[in-house]
Amino acid sequence: MTNQLPDLKVYLAAPRGFCAGVVRAIDIVERALELHGKPVYVRHEIVHNKYVVEDLKQKGAIFVEELDEVPDGDRPVIFSAHGVPKSVPEAAKTRNMFYLDATCPLVSKVHMEASRHFQDGYEIVLIGHAGHPEVIGTMGQLPDGAITLVEDEADVAAFTPKDADKLAYITQTTLSVDDTRGIIEALEKKFPSIHGPHKEDICYATTNRQESVKSIADKCDMVLVVGAPNSSNSQRLVEVARTAGCGRSMLVQRASEIDWSVMDGIKTLGITAGASAPEVLVNEVVDAFRERFNVSVETVKTKDENVEFKLPRQLRREGEPGAPVRAAS
Incomplete structure (x- = not known):
């Protein structure tokens, strides 16, 4: 038996x-x-x-x-x-x-915001994580010293601008919505005339994934986020899950990394994936649990996504909208 x-x-x-x-x-x-x-x-x-x-x-x-x-x-x-x-x-x-x-394109939007603020004579504060490629790219849009990076509210407290009336802020697109809100509030309290983006810089996908993991965290014994250790949005999902009610939340790159010793006794499991993790890895994780548990799956959807970005013009096939016009031979 x-x-x-x-x-x-x-x-x-x-x-x-x-x-x-x-x-x-x-x-x-x-x-x-x-x-x-x-x-x-x-x-x-x-x-x-x-x-x-x-x-x-x-x-x-x-x-x-x-x-x-x-x-x-x-x-x-x-x-x-x-x-x-x-x-x-x-x-x-x-x-x-x-x-x-x-x-x-949503990162390019932040770049354009930074350039516009700079042209208008504003000193710029960037909310983000030091060393992240997106932060390096954004700060590299302007001359050295034009952008000051703040990572938390302590950095805001220590920051003294050249002119508090000519100050603007932008943010990395992959941050925690809740953590960023606190930093923005600190900036606005200290510098009441600071200019923010017309539309929030944190991208729709980051926001949606954080909201979806919040919706399941408090009913889970464990939450697994499928993603890479150097993926900012994936790391934020782990933090959001913990804050939203599941202290046992962790990041895994794929099924082979799962520590099964910490899974003993769990009855409910939440699974999500960072914005750069393919669905094949989510399926791999679910299949690994099926080998060890009698699994029933429920999808909890909080938002529909239908965003699509076009390829660069140079890569569009002949006949596709915006494709380069071939010269007649």
């Missing part, structure tokens, strides 16, 4: 996983390979997910940290979804490189 598997209720948060910016970035690499053949070069991880990066490597993408690792020639070079400092495309132009910018 076989031992009966323990029952486990799995709540799948929705939306989860890939956002429109990540889909566009991956599509850019795959379309460049389709149109131009192997190899194409990608500066930094196209998105923060090892599985995605390894998959693209197998298809012919070569990942580099800096442009000086790319040999001279006409091979395409792609900039990651997180955005790059202005010095990077300038260096690419100097070398006559064929480059494609996979920066998420």
Whole structure:
């Protein structure tokens, strides 16, 4: 007689996983390979997910940290979804490189906001995490000293601007909505005339994924966030789940990383995924639990998403809207 598997209720948060910016970035690499053949070069991880990066490597993408690792020639070079400092495309132009910018349009929006504030004579505060590629790219849009990074309310308390009446703030797109709210409130209290974005900088996908994990956290014994350790939005999901009522929340890259010793006795499990984690890894995690538990799955949807971003004009196929016009032969 076989031992009966323990029952486990799995709540799948929705939306989860890939956002429109990540889909566009991956599509850019795959379309460049389709149109131009192997190899194409990608500066930094196209998105923060090892599985995605390894998959693209197998298809012919070569990942580099800096442009000086790319040999001279006409091979395409792609900039990651997180955005790059202005010095990077300038260096690419100097070398006559064929480059494609996979920066998420919502990150580009923040770049444009920063440039507009700077042109209007404002000193800029960026709410974000030091060392994150998006922060490096945003701060690199303007001359040194034009943007001051604040990571928490203590940084706000210590910050003294040149002119408190000519101050504006922008934010990294992948932050915790709740944590950022506190920092913004601290800025607005200390600097009542500070200018904020016309529309919140934190992207729709980050907000939606945080709201969806909040909706399941308090009924779960454990919440697993499928994502990469260097993915800001994935790390924020873990924090949000803990704050929303599930102290036993953790990040896993894939099923093989699950620590089964901490799963003893759980009866309810929440699963979500960061914006750069593919659904195949979520399915892999659910299947791993099916091997050890009698699993019933309930999807908890808090929002429908239908956002789509177009590919760069150079990569659109003939006949697609906005495709380059071919000269008659």
